[in-house]
Amino acid sequence: MIDTTARWAGAPPPALRRPRRVIVAMVMILGFLLAGGSLAQASPPAAASATMTVTAITGFAATPAGANTFVHQTTEGVFTGALIGTFEDELKGVVHPNGRVTAQGTITCACAVEGRSGTLTFVQVSSGDFASQTLEGMAVITRGTGDLADLHGTFDIEGTVDSNGLATITFTGRMHFDG
Numbered sequence: 001m002i003d004t005t006a007r008w009a010g011a012p013p014p015a016l017r018r019p020r021r022v023i024v025a026m027v028m029i030l031g032f033l034l035a036g037g038s039l040a041q042a043s044p045p046a047a048a049s050a051t052m053t054v055t056a057i058t059g060f061a062a063t064p065a066g067a068n069t070f071v072h073q074t075t076e077g078v079f080t081g082a083l084i085g086t087f088e089d090e091l092k093g094v095v096h097p098n099g100r101v102t103a104q105g106t107i108t109c110a111c112a113v114e115g116r117s118g119t120l121t122f123v124q125v126s127s128g129d130f131a132s133q134t135l136e137g138m139a140v141i142t143r144g145t146g147d148l149a150d151l152h153g154t155f156d157i158e159g160t161v162d163s164n165g166l167a168t169i170t171f172t173g174r175m176h177f178d179g
Contacts, residue, residue, distance in 0.1 A: 045174040048153065050081035052107070052169045054089070060165075067097040075167075082175065083120070085111035099130040107139070111148065113175070118146025126157060133161040139171060150178035 059074035071093045079085050086109070093103030107122040121144070126137025141153040152175065159169030 043177045045176040048082035048155075048171075048173060048175045050079050050083040050155075050171045052079050052087065052157075052159075052167075052171060053077045054167045054169075057165055058088075062095075069095040071095060071103075073165075077166075079109055079111060081171075083109060083111050083113060083171070085109050085117075087111075095130055101128045101130055101135070103127070103135075103137075113148060113151060114177075116147035116151075116177075118144055118148030118151075120144050120148055120151065124157060128161075135159050135161065135167070135169070139173075141175070152176055152178070 054075045054077040056076050057073060058076055059072070061072045063070045063072075071091070073091045073093075075089045075091070077087055077089075079087055087107050089105050089107045091103050091105035093101055095101050103124075103126050105124050105126075107120075107124060109120045109122070111117065111120050113120075121142050122139045123142050124137060124139035126135045128135030136156070136158045139155045139157050141151060144151045153173055155171040155173030157169050157171055159167050161167045
């Protein structure tokens with residue numbers, strides 16, 4: 001008679017360990033999904049538009065560098081539409097000799113979106129024409145706090161600048177909440 005008990009002492013043979021690993025992995029995935037780890041809880045991206053109106057220039061510096069002029073400007077104003085609140089903007093740009101302007105900025109908004117409130121930070125990149133005082137570009141929500149901590153969005157931006165340097169910019173894009 002052959003004694004088979006010795007081979008079962010300790011761990012089961014490799015052929016029996018693999019199915020057990022699959023079952024453990026499936027239980028872990030099921031637990032993750034039941035605990036709320038599903039991506040299905042994120043809201044779908046929805047169309048959104050807002051208007052950013054600059055009401056004051058709070059700081060301005062222009063530094064010539066050869067044929068270019070480097071500009072550093074801070075502004076404040078209001079958002080209306082899908083984003084409601086007040087903002088501060090820090091913009092750095094270059095006015096080129098051909099009248100083209102390129103800029104990058106950080107917008108911080110104490111905002112309300114769909115009844116939720118918090119602070120949003122956007123990064124915007126734009127270009128424009130000094131003579132026609134128009135601009136276009138893109139803005140992305142990079143951070144949120146409070147009820148807006150899980151808000152994400154990307155926007156095309158388009159606007160005009162009046163004779164006092166105050167801009168009105170339309171944000172058109174998509175937003176969604178993660179949870």
